[in-house]
Amino acid sequence: MKSKSSFFIVLVLAVSGIQAQTWSAVGTGMDNNVVCLDSSGGSLYAGGAFTEADGNPASHAAKWDGTSWTALGSGVDDKVFCIKGYQGNIYAGGDLTMAGGNPANYIAQWNDTSWYALGAGISSTGTPQVQALETYHNKLYVSGAFNFADGVATDFIARWDGNSFTPVGTGMASVTSSLHAYNGYLYAGGAFPNAGGSPASRIARWDDSVWTSLGTGLGPNVITTTVLSIAAYNGDLYVGGFFSTAGGNPAANIAKWDGTSWSALGSGTNGYVFSLAVYDGALYAGGSFTLAGGNTVSNIAKWDGSTWSDVGGGMDGGVRAMTIYNGELYAAGGFTLAGGNVANHIAKLILPNRVNDSFRDNNYVNVYPNPVCDFLHLRLNNVNGLTVHITIRNLAGEELISKETDCSDLTVDVSKLPAGLYFLTTVFENSACCNTPLVIAK
Numbered sequence: 001m002k003s004k005s006s007f008f009i010v011l012v013l014a015v016s017g018i019q020a021q022t023w024s025a026v027g028t029g030m031d032n033n034v035v036c037l038d039s040s041g042g043s044l045y046a047g048g049a050f051t052e053a054d055g056n057p058a059s060h061a062a063k064w065d066g067t068s069w070t071a072l073g074s075g076v077d078d079k080v081f082c083i084k085g086y087q088g089n090i091y092a093g094g095d096l097t098m099a100g101g102n103p104a105n106y107i108a109q110w111n112d113t114s115w116y117a118l119g120a121g122i123s124s125t126g127t128p129q130v131q132a133l134e135t136y137h138n139k140l141y142v143s144g145a146f147n148f149a150d151g152v153a154t155d156f157i158a159r160w161d162g163n164s165f166t167p168v169g170t171g172m173a174s175v176t177s178s179l180h181a182y183n184g185y186l187y188a189g190g191a192f193p194n195a196g197g198s199p200a201s202r203i204a205r206w207d208d209s210v211w212t213s214l215g216t217g218l219g220p221n222v223i224t225t226t227v228l229s230i231a232a233y234n235g236d237l238y239v240g241g242f243f244s245t246a247g248g249n250p251a252a253n254i255a256k257w258d259g260t261s262w263s264a265l266g267s268g269t270n271g272y273v274f275s276l277a278v279y280d281g282a283l284y285a286g287g288s289f290t291l292a293g294g295n296t297v298s299n300i301a302k303w304d305g306s307t308w309s310d311v312g313g314g315m316d317g318g319v320r321a322m323t324i325y326n327g328e329l330y331a332a333g334g335f336t337l338a339g340g341n342v343a344n345h346i347a348k349l350i351l352p353n354r355v356n357d358s359f360r361d362n363n364y365v366n367v368y369p370n371p372v373c374d375f376l377h378l379r380l381n382n383v384n385g386l387t388v389h390i391t392i393r394n395l396a397g398e399e400l401i402s403k404e405t406d407c408s409d410l411t412v413d414v415s416k417l418p419a420g421l422y423f424l425t426t427v428f429e430n431s432a433c434c435n436t437p438l439v440i441a442k
Helices: 004-017 357-362
Strands: 022-025 034-040 043-048 061-064 069-071 080-086 089-094 107-110 115-117 129-136 139-145 157-160 165-167 176-182 185-190 203-206 211-213 226-233 236-242 254-257 262-264 273-279 282-287 300-303 308-310 319-325 328-333 346-350 365-368 375-380 388-393 399-405 409-413 420-428 433-440
Touching (some): 034 089, 043 089, 043 319, 043 328, 080 139, 129 185, 226 282, 236 273, 236 282, 273 328, 282 319, 282 328, 365 433, 375 420, 388 409, 399 409
Parallel strands (some): 034 319, 080 129, 139 176
Antiparallel strands (some): 022 346, 034 043, 061 069, 080 089, 089 107, 089 129, 107 115, 129 139, 157 165, 176 185, 185 203, 185 226, 203 211, 226 236, 236 254, 254 262, 273 282, 282 300, 300 308, 328 346, 365 375, 375 409, 388 399, 388 420
């Protein structure tokens, strides 16, 4: 008869035969598309076309605290395309014209109690829309499809200081859909051929004074070419969207700028790249595509610097947004299945064998006994008043036990779980994260 220790070794070795990455639902999710995500002030915020979160009313905006979804008051009246924390408040932009039951043209502020308009809001000679928000040099930058912000001429991009809007140079020549602050600059992407009155094809850099192009940018120069997402990875800038060239060379919907020139990421993707995120030493791309680097994927893929790979089986619908919250990657969009599991429009990625470097260096957590029959004991080192989230999941990624503590010792009753292999996830408030194989032995 095998001992519990040998049983543990056999099961942990068996993990190599199990899919390394799995997706888990975030509560019961939403009733319609989630388009944007932001982690601010210890919470995860989502915006989109939904009107319910966790089965309760939540009009186009909601907050996840690690356990459940809550509405932001009575919400807003139409789709939210971008959401961002700034100066302790949450800002939402999109198609909305009412927030908390009061007029708020295309952008509004939530202060954790009430909604407020930003002056007269956004307006346009056409149909206004706010598509991106980003903080840079203590200002909130707002971009999209508009010509005025609180009555001030601001072509397609403006900045808010908490009291008023001001222009960003002379603005852009067309819709500006993405913003990203990196290495002392603000990068803007969209469908524009010019920025600040000078040629800048779909991507430009702002230094708080002037706009500068990034080489010859993205092409071809047709109305459908656009940049929808921007991220920094391994010291370089990456852009995703819908384009076929970068710097005049082939690059299918995703490309890298190294500060001097553009390059492709293998053969790229066969469809739109809506979102980019850096997590666990890799670049993740989400969108509407089934191939990445020639490999079969499903709307999300991982780039490790040289090759593309699948991410936990992907999603059955487009991935519109990604962010990191409590040390884990969250993805949202038009899907209802993630990795084959039910996940209504939002899911989080589980990496079973991931150990954050800060855990290795600081010995954050000790787990014993393992294997365990009834009570699992955790010794949490270097807590220092931080909130620690502990979850236990089965191999399908289903969350079975969830605890939160700010103490250094925790006992968890696992006696009701059947024998088998599980994963214990320990996430510290400062984003240090560890996933530990756990054996329940009866």
